[in-house]
Amino acid sequence: xxxxxxxxxxxxxxxxxxxxxxxxxxxxxxxxxxxxxxxxxxxxxxxxxxxxxxxxxxxxxxxxxxxxxxxxxxxxxxxxxxxxxxxxxxxxxxxxxxxxxxxxxxxxxxxxxxxxxxxxxxxxxxxxxxxxxxxxxxxxxxxxxxxxxxxxxxxxxxxxxxxxxxxxxxxxxxxxxxxxxxxxxxxxxxxxxxxxxxxxxxxxxxxxxxxxxxxxxxxxxxxxxxxxxxxxxxxxxxxxxxxxxxxxxxxxxxxxxxxxxxxxxxxxxxxxxxxxxxxxxxxxxxxxxxxxxxxxxxxxxxxxxxxxxxxxxxxxxxxxxxxxxxxxxxxxxxxxxxxxxxxxxxxx
Amino acid sequence: xxxxxxxxxxxxxxxxxxxxxxxxxxxxxxxxxxxxxxxxxxxxxxxxxxxxxxxxxxxxxxxxxxxxxxxxxxxxxxxxxxxxxxxxxxxxxxxxxxxxxxxxxxxxxxxxxxxxxxxxxxxxxxx
Numbered sequence: 318x319x320x321x322x323x324x325x326x327x328x329x330x331x332x333x334x335x336x337x338x339x340x341x342x343x344x345x346x347x348x349x350x351x352x353x354x355x356x357x358x359x360x361x362x363x364x365x366x367x368x369x370x371x372x373x374x375x376x377x378x379x380x381x382x383x384x385x386x387x388x389x390x391x392x393x394x395x396x397x398x399x400x401x402x403x404x405x406x407x408x409x410x411x412x413x414x415x416x417x418x419x420x421x422x423x424x425x426x427x428x429x430x431x432x433x434x435x436x437x438x439x440x441x442x443x444x445x446x447x448x449x450x451x452x453x454x455x456x457x458x459x460x461x462x463x464x465x466x467x468x469x470x471x472x473x474x475x476x477x478x479x480x481x482x483x484x485x486x487x488x489x490x491x492x493x494x495x496x497x498x499x500x501x502x503x504x505x506x507x508x509x510x511x512x513x514x515x516x517x518x519x520x521x522x523x524x525x526x527x528x529x530x531x532x533x534x535x536x537x538x539x540x541x542x543x544x545x546x547x548x549x550x551x552x553x554x555x556x557x558x559x560x561x562x563x564x565x566x567x568x569x570x571x572x573x574x575x576x577x578x579x580x581x582x583x584x585x586x587x588x589x590x591x592x593x594x595x596x597x598x599x600x601x602x603x604x605x606x607x608x609x610x611x612x613x614x615x616x617x618x619x620x621x622x623x624x625x626x627x628x629x630x631x632x633x634x635x636x637x638x639x640x641x642x643x644x645x646x647x648x649x650x651x652x653x654x655x656x657x658x659x660x661x662x663x664x665x
Numbered sequence: 666x667x668x669x670x671x672x673x674x675x676x677x678x679x680x681x682x683x684x685x686x687x688x689x690x691x692x693x694x695x696x697x698x699x700x701x702x703x704x705x706x707x708x709x710x711x712x713x714x715x716x717x718x719x720x721x722x723x724x725x726x727x728x729x730x731x732x733x734x735x736x737x738x739x740x741x742x743x744x745x746x747x748x749x750x751x752x753x754x755x756x757x758x759x760x761x762x763x764x765x766x767x768x769x770x771x772x773x774x775x776x777x778x779x780x781x782x783x784x785x786x787x788x789x790x791x792x
Contacts, residue, residue, distance in 0.1 A: 328701075334727040335702045335753070527701075527727050593705050593725040616704035616727070623705065645723070645730060 321526065322414035324352040329525040337528035338618040341448045341489055344520035347510055348445035348529060354417030354438040355497065356424060359407035362431040367408045370427060371401060372551065372568070374561035378403040381470045383484050387551055387559050388412075388420060389568030393575060394547040395554070396423060398539060400486055402471055409482070411443075411495075413541050427567070442503040444496045446510060447532075449662065450519045451493030455483070458513050463494060468663045477509055489529070490536025490661040534626070535617045537586075537657025543596065543613040544584055544626050553580040553628065555656075582609060583634040586656040587625045589614070592644035594625035599643040600633075600651075608633045611642065620658045629653075667694040668786050669760040673736070673779035676788055680760070681736040681776060684767070688737055688776070691764040692724065692755065695789045700726035703752040708766055714740045717775050721766065724755070737775040739768035 319328050326349075329337060340346055358367055368375050373386035383402040387395055397416040402409035412420045417438060424434045446455060455463045459474040463483055466472045471484040482497040498506060514521025524532075530540065539545045545554050552575045560572060587600065594614030602608045614625030625642060633640060636655045641648040672682035672689075678696035681688040697703065705725040715721050715735045722733040744766050748754045754763040770776070780788060 328728070333702050333756070335704070531727075592707070592723075593730065595730075616725075 322352055324414065327525040328527045330523045332522050334525065334527035335618045337522060337524045338531050340520060340522045341491060341524055341528065341532055342619050345446060345448040345451045345454050345514055346524035347521060348447065348524050350443050350445055352414035353443050354412040354414060355441045356410040356412060356421055357407050357435045357437050358410060358432060360432040362429050363408055366428060366432045368564055369566055370424060371399060372560040372566050373401065375401060380405050381472055383469050383471055383486055385559060387556060391568060391571060393550040393568045393571035395545040395549055395551060396420065396547060397541055398545060402484060416541060440500055441497050442500040444507060445487050446496065447487045447489040447491045447493035449492060454510065454514055454519050454521060455494060457517055458509060476506055479506055488538055489532040490659055492662050531615055531618060534613060534615060535619055535657065535659035536661050540613065550575055552576055553582050554584045580631060582628040583631050585627055585629055585634050586654045586658060587627050587640065587642060587651050588654045589623045589625060589642050589649055589651040591649045593623050594642045594644065600627045600629055601641045601643060601648055602633055603639050617658055622658060624658055666698060666791055668782045670782040673776055673781055674785035675734055675736045675779060677734050679734055679736045681779060687742060688768045688770055689764050690736060690766050690768055691759055694759050697756050697759045700728065702727045703755040706748055706752045708744045708749065709741050711741050711744055736779055737768060737770050738772055739770040741766050742769050743767040
């Protein structure tokens with residue numbers, strides 16, 4: 318177990334990190350992610366407020382849509398990344414555990430009088446059910462077929478008497494969903510999903526933090542504190558697509574200035590030959606110059622590669638560029654590669 | 666945890682097991698369990714002579730990278746190519762298919778200075 322944002326989280330279950338990763342890619346992984354926070358924003362001014370606070374376009378969002386977005390400060394630094402759900406009478410914002418308090422304060426500090434921002438995290442449990450057979454599993458426990466819900470949409474379902482907000486979302490690169498429901502029902506729902514998986518012959522296993530990290534990494538999704546942070550802007554991290562420049566949002570002016578000036582570094586994927594790259598390792602050009610640092614790195618079980626994400630000088634950001642990564646004092650052969658290493662199932 | 670009674674151990678969890686006049690070297694079951702899934706193993710070239718206590722390679726798991734230390738001084742006579750291609754062999758069978766290198770000892774008496782199975786068991790908190 319490892320302490321993580323005030324929660325004790327298993328790095329792996331007895332299955333082991335690699336096998337947990339592979340189970341999620343071939344069948345169903347169950348993720349106990351109650352540490353994630355949920356904020357609910359409502360009131361007459363909520364639509365305009367959310368639009369101004371987050372980077373993504375939200376003006377076209379109607380129930381039951383959900384969308385990925387970033388939350389920026391005035392300088393364009395990334396406070397957090399979010400999933401924004403357009404509910405019927407409110408907005409449901411899913412935030413990272415370690416940023417929950419900061420995000421809540423940020424929203425509250427900017428909220429006009431006609432907007433209420435409520436932290437629902439303590440009352441809400443969150444489980445992700447991910448993998449090619451995840452929808453089949455939930456279809457068998459829910460009162461209605463979630464297979465009828467489109468990707469990045471949500472629906473209200475009931476699982477064994479428990480009201481669940483089901484988002485066809487997730488952070489693994491697989492199909493599946495994320496379940497939000499009353500915290501008191503956590504064990505009930507968790508055990509039911511495991512038992513039902515077994516009864517139906519759908520391989521279903523709990524997945525720890527290590528595999529959650531390798532799944533998101535392979536699928537090209539950022540983790541706050543690594544590929545994105547308050548000291549990283551969306552342009553250099555490759556998240557211009559998540560910013561709607563047709564509207565006003567906090568940080569927009571700063572981003573326009575960055576675009577105008579050009580970035581000083583870029584996020585790239587790097588495949589390494591002969592060792593496991595890890596956070597903090599130096600990236601060196603073929604002529605021996607330090608050109609950047611890894612922000613995450615690992616063995617990727619599905620694509621069977623050792624890979625890192627790194628910020629490097631823009632001149633070296635092109636796929637195919639030969640570089641090296643210094644692993645425990647030894648420069649190792651490496652090459653800049655296209656991200657993601659694993660194309661999410663729902664994008665194929 | 667399994668402990669190979671025919672092997673002797675360093676406190677850093679490498680084992681040496683006599684085989685003919687040579688030694689088979691690997692890491693203990695306790696070590697592989699502590700490391701978690703092994704994803705990369707770097708081993709020395711055949712022919713290299715390495716002193717007892719010196720680093721002979723690196724083992725990396727999902728969690729961390731660790732140096733490997735020689736339990737006995739000697740010359741590397743064989744390297745487990747299978748484990749380089751499939752590092753998970755260390756987790757599956759550390760005393761068998763997951764061995765790391767074979768060494769011709771320069772001072773076979775060093776073996777006697779290592780922890781025997783009972784002493785190693787105590788060192789890792791098992792009887």
